[in-house]
Amino acid sequence: MDFLQELKSLRDQVFFDERIPLPSDYDKIVIAGMGGSGISGKIFQELYTKEPVIVLDDYSIPEFVNGRTLFISMSYSGNTEEVLSATEAAKKRGCKVVGVTSGGRLADMCDHAIKLPGGLQPRSSLGYMLMPLLNSFMGIGSESLERVAALLEELDDDNEAAAREAERIFEGERIPVTYGFSPYRSVAYRWKTQFNENSKVMAFSNYFPELDHNEIIPLKSTYGKSRFIFYTFGKPGNERISLRMDGTGKVSGVTFNVIQPKGESTVERLFYLIHYGDYLTYHLAKLRKVDPEDVSAIEDLKKILKP
Amino acid sequence: MDFLQELKSLRDQVFFDERIPLPSDYDKIVIAGMGGSGISGKIFQELYTKEPVIVLDDYSIPEFVNGRTLFISMSYSGNTEEVLSATEAAKKRGCKVVGVTSGGRLADMCDHAIKLPGGLQPRSSLGYMLMPLLNSFMGIGSESLERVAALLEELDDDNEAAAREAERIFEGERIPVTYGFSPYRSVAYRWKTQFNENSKVMAFSNYFPELDHNEIIPLKSTYGKSRFIFYTFGKPGNERISLRMDGTGKVSGVTFNVIQPKGESTVERLFYLIHYGDYLTYHLAKLRKVDPEDVSAIEDLKKILKP
Numbered sequence: 001m002d003f004l005q006e007l008k009s010l011r012d013q014v015f016f017d018e019r020i021p022l023p024s025d026y027d028k029i030v031i032a033g034m035g036g037s038g039i040s041g042k043i044f045q046e047l048y049t050k051e052p053v054i055v056l057d058d059y060s061i062p063e064f065v066n067g068r069t070l071f072i073s074m075s076y077s078g079n080t081e082e083v084l085s086a087t088e089a090a091k092k093r094g095c096k097v098v099g100v101t102s103g104g105r106l107a108d109m110c111d112h113a114i115k116l117p118g119g120l121q122p123r124s125s126l127g128y129m130l131m132p133l134l135n136s137f138m139g140i141g142s143e144s145l146e147r148v149a150a151l152l153e154e155l156d157d158d159n160e161a162a163a164r165e166a167e168r169i170f171e172g173e174r175i176p177v178t179y180g181f182s183p184y185r186s187v188a189y190r191w192k193t194q195f196n197e198n199s200k201v202m203a204f205s206n207y208f209p210e211l212d213h214n215e216i217i218p219l220k221s222t223y224g225k226s227r228f229i230f231y232t233f234g235k236p237g238n239e240r241i242s243l244r245m246d247g248t249g250k251v252s253g254v255t256f257n258v259i260q261p262k263g264e265s266t267v268e269r270l271f272y273l274i275h276y277g278d279y280l281t282y283h284l285a286k287l288r289k290v291d292p293e294d295v296s297a298i299e300d301l302k303k304i305l306k307p
Numbered sequence: 308m309d310f311l312q313e314l315k316s317l318r319d320q321v322f323f324d325e326r327i328p329l330p331s332d333y334d335k336i337v338i339a340g341m342g343g344s345g346i347s348g349k350i351f352q353e354l355y356t357k358e359p360v361i362v363l364d365d366y367s368i369p370e371f372v373n374g375r376t377l378f379i380s381m382s383y384s385g386n387t388e389e390v391l392s393a394t395e396a397a398k399k400r401g402c403k404v405v406g407v408t409s410g411g412r413l414a415d416m417c418d419h420a421i422k423l424p425g426g427l428q429p430r431s432s433l434g435y436m437l438m439p440l441l442n443s444f445m446g447i448g449s450e451s452l453e454r455v456a457a458l459l460e461e462l463d464d465d466n467e468a469a470a471r472e473a474e475r476i477f478e479g480e481r482i483p484v485t486y487g488f489s490p491y492r493s494v495a496y497r498w499k500t501q502f503n504e505n506s507k508v509m510a511f512s513n514y515f516p517e518l519d520h521n522e523i524i525p526l527k528s529t530y531g532k533s534r535f536i537f538y539t540f541g542k543p544g545n546e547r548i549s550l551r552m553d554g555t556g557k558v559s560g561v562t563f564n565v566i567q568p569k570g571e572s573t574v575e576r577l578f579y580l581i582h583y584g585d586y587l588t589y590h591l592a593k594l595r596k597v598d599p600e601d602v603s604a605i606e607d608l609k610k611i612l613k614p
Contacts, residue, residue, distance in 0.1 A: 027334070028359060035520025049369030052335060052359050057517045058489050059545060063358030081547070082516055131432070173530045175482075182365050193521040202529040204511045209389055212366045212608055213342025214500040214507075220604045221597070222509040227534065238366060240388070240612070247611040251604050289529070293325045297527045297558050301519055304554040305547070 003198075003293045006124035007278050011152040013063035013127025014145050014271065018114045020098050020136040026070040030095075031133075032056045032086040033074035033216020036123030037100075039193065040130040041074055042186040047266065048137050068092035074129055076122035081305070100132055121293065123197055126190075126274065138268055148271045151262050155272070159279035165231075165257065166283035169201075174229040176201070176235040179256070181208040181241045184233055184264060184273060191231070193279040198292040199284035208232075208241050212248055233273055234260035310600045312586050313431035318459040320434025321452050325421045327405050327443040333377040337402075338440075339363045339393040340381035343430030347437040348495040350382055354573065355444050356482075366392040374401035381436055383429035385411020388612070407439055428600065430504055431496075433581065447574055455578045459568050460519035462579070471537075472564065473590035476508075481536040481543065483508070486563070488515040488548045490573060491540055491580060498538070498584040505599040506591035511584065515539075515548050519555055526559035540580055541567035 001009070029051055031041035038057050045053040054062070059082050065071065071090040077082040078101035087109055092147055094159030102125070104120040116128040134140045155162075169176055176195050188205035195203030202294030206215055221223075236242050249256055259276055261269035285292035308316070317354030336358055338348035345364050361369070366389050374377065378397040381413055382390040394416055397404055406417030409425040409432070423435040441447045462469075481575040483502050488499035495512040502510030513522055525534075543549050558565055566583055568576035592599035 034517060038517070038520075049371060051360060051371050052369075054361075054416065055358060059516070059547060060489070062359075064356060064358050143358060175531070182367070196521040196525050200525050200528050202525045202531070202535065209366070210341060210345070213345075213605065214503040216608060217505050217602060217604045218507050218509045221507050223595075224482070224509070224534070227531070240366060243612055244608070247608045251607045288530075295524060297524045298520065300558045301523060301554050302549070305550055305555065 001119060003193055003282065006120055007282060008156050009120065009124065010127050010278070011149050011156060013125070014131060014148050014152070016128050016131045017135060018132050019043060020072065020114065020132050021112055022136065022300070023070060023096055025068065027068045028054065029070045029072065030051045030054045030056060030061070030090070031072045031074060032083050032090075034080050034082050035193065036074045036125070036197070037074045037080065037083075037119070037129055039186060039190050040126060040133060041072070042189065043130060043270070044133040044137075046183040046186055047134070047270075052093070055303065056086055057152070058082060061086050061089045065090055065093050065095060069093075069095050071095040071097045071131075072100065073097055073106055073110065074100045075104065075106050076102055076116065076120070076125045076129065078102060078106035084109070100129055123194065134267070144265060144267060147263065147265075148268050151268055151272045152275050154262070155275045155279060157262070159283070162276055162279035163283040164215060165280050165285055169229055170287040172226070172229065175227050176203045177228050177230050178205045179208060179211060179232040180205060181233070181236050181238075187270060187273045187277070190274055191281070194277050194281040195284070197295060198281035199288060200290045201284065201288075208236075208244050208248075212244055216248055216252055219248070219254050230254055230256050232256045232258055234258045236271070250263055310589065313427055314464050314589060316427065316431065317434050317465060317582060317585070318456050320432070321386050321438060321455050321459070322336070322437045323435050324442060325439050327379065327421065327439050327442065328419055330377060330403055332375065334375045336360045336377045337363060337368070338379045338381060338398070339373055339390050339397075341387050341389050342500065343432070343504070344381045344383045344387065344390075344436055345427070346442060346493060346497050347433060348379070349496065350437060351440040351444075353490040353493055354441070354577075363393055365389060368393050368396045368400070371402050372397055374403060376400075376402050378402040378404045378415055379407065379440075380404055380417060382411065382413050383409055383423065383427070383432045383436065385409060385413035391416070407436055417577060418579045428602070430501065441574070445461065451572060454570065455575050458575055459582050460577045461569070462582045462586060466590070468584075469583055469586035470590040472587050473594055476591055477594040478534055479536070482534050483510045483512070484535050485512045486515060486518060486539040487512060488540070488543050488545075491577060494540070494577060494580045494584070497581055498523060498588070501584050501588040502591070504602060505588035507597045508591065508595075515543075515551050519551055523555055523559055526555070526561050528593070530589065535614060537561055537563050539563045539565055541565045542576070
């Protein structure tokens with residue numbers, strides 16, 4: 001599948017309807033996952049706040065993980081060494097472990113595995129990885145998903161606005177910095193990682209209101225200010241965040257490029273903004289004449305790390 | 308107090324011995340705090356893993372916060388609007404709220420307030436903010452604190468190595484990127500925020516092993532590679548992290564400037580690395596002829612936000 005086909009597959013992925021079997025008794029959710037697989041846990045953690053959700057992106061697990069922990073291991077390949085290490089540790093603690101994976105060693109280690117269709121890059125499987133979490137804990141209705149799919153299709157058909165943004169970055173060889181806000185902090189992080197993996201450029205993310213307590217200062221007066229290009233998203237639900245965006249721009253003399261999400265619900269806007277970032281970073285790769293699919297640096301590192 | 312005196316006060320702050328009164332019955336710890344006050348919660352969350360610790364840096368609180376939550380509100384000034392908003396919400400949910408503050412409105416809102424000595428910048432009160440957490444939950448012994456203080460004093464007396472690093476950043480007008488790893492991820496973030504506030508330069512942080520799943524790619528091939536300067540810390544406890552550091556450098560052709568922490572214990576190394584970053588960012592401010600104390604951009608924003 002070529003990379004553009006991978007991007008377009010997101011639209012169908014949102015209808016993936018496998019569910020995580022919920023134990024009758026658990027007191028917290030711990031999700032282990034790295035990179036393009038782990039992002040789904042990070043997004044879910046922001047959206048679902050009825051129970052504590054702790055996301056791990058490391059080898060080890062905290063002491064509080066025990067038999068009452070619902071442990072979810074996310075790895076598209078099923079062979080991510082950090083996730084395998086954390087999963088092994090969780091099993092020793094007596095956790096029931098649910099794996100979300102297309103295969104690999106993880107599928108065999110778990111008490112229950114949600115089997116994902118294979119053949120994609122991990123970062124292109126976001127719908128497959130995220131939907132079991134959203135459906136199992138938050139019950140996203142099919143009507144809402146139809147609207148999500150329609151918005152994604154709209155972007156698949158016309159992503160010229162994202163292409164124009166890519167040109168602005170390319171022309172100035174600029175460093176994209178994306179500012180999110182709750183519940184889209186992880187979407188800003190997703191943009192950062194897509195810039196990294198697809199476009200092969202350094203990129204960063206941060207979020208309101210935390211950045212107003214430190215990063216606002218260099219925004220005003222850092223050297224190399226013109227090196228950076230700043231993105232944020234429109235329509236924050238909290239009015240204070242809107243005021244902060246405007247005020248931060250005023251105080252620092254920085255123009256934020258505000259990407260307006262389409263969609264009425266949080267989930268619709270979430271997917272819209274994610275997919276917008278997919279296309280923005282894809283177009284930047286094309287302009288830079290780099291292969292958006294190529295992740296050879298990661299593969300090279302894995303060879304070095306091979307035990 | 309001048310800024311250098313503020314930095315030097317950290318040595319005495321580690322002996323601050325106020326304790327958080329622990330309820331007989333609670334099932335999770337939630338800590339609210341922003342910027343230079345919130346960093347202590349973020350550091351604590353990494354060190355203490357016996358119970359779930361959730362750190363909030365926003366206006367609202369998650370649904371799971373209830374009467375069984377130990378809610379700790381950290382704000383050096385006591386007037387941080389996000390923390391006041393979260394604290395108010397927590398009280399409505401029936402939480403017992405402990406404030407850690409030098410005064411302001413927070414002290415009056417809390418069921419119990421830990422009163423900190425005033426007169427410092429929030430980011431210079433890290434010892435005062437962090438020690439009540441470490442002492443109350445982890446019981447750091449006085450012998451260990453003596454060793455921490457001795458290490459800090461060593462840096463107060465001789466921070467020439469940090470000054471030389473500052474020169475390298477200054478000469479190339481470079482963008483510092485600091486890579487941490489558990490349990491020093493938040494130390495890397497602390498460096499980033501100190502670069503922002505003290506030196507007035509854009510700076511970023513990230514952590515192993517997550518960065519090996521995305522940021523490693525542009526490390527190899529981003530445009531403007533020479534703009535960046537990369538820091539990491541020595542002596543990671545996990546051997547796979549050491550291998551990743553070396554391997555990431557090899558694959559990407561990036562030289563990491565490895566700052567070796569002094570100290571035998573985690574807490575000693577933690578404070579050493581924090582204080583090294585204090586001096587590094589202080590020296591960079593001096594070279595750039597900016598006032599490390601000045602946070603007028605934050606003050607200007609507060610005026611705009613005034614309700």
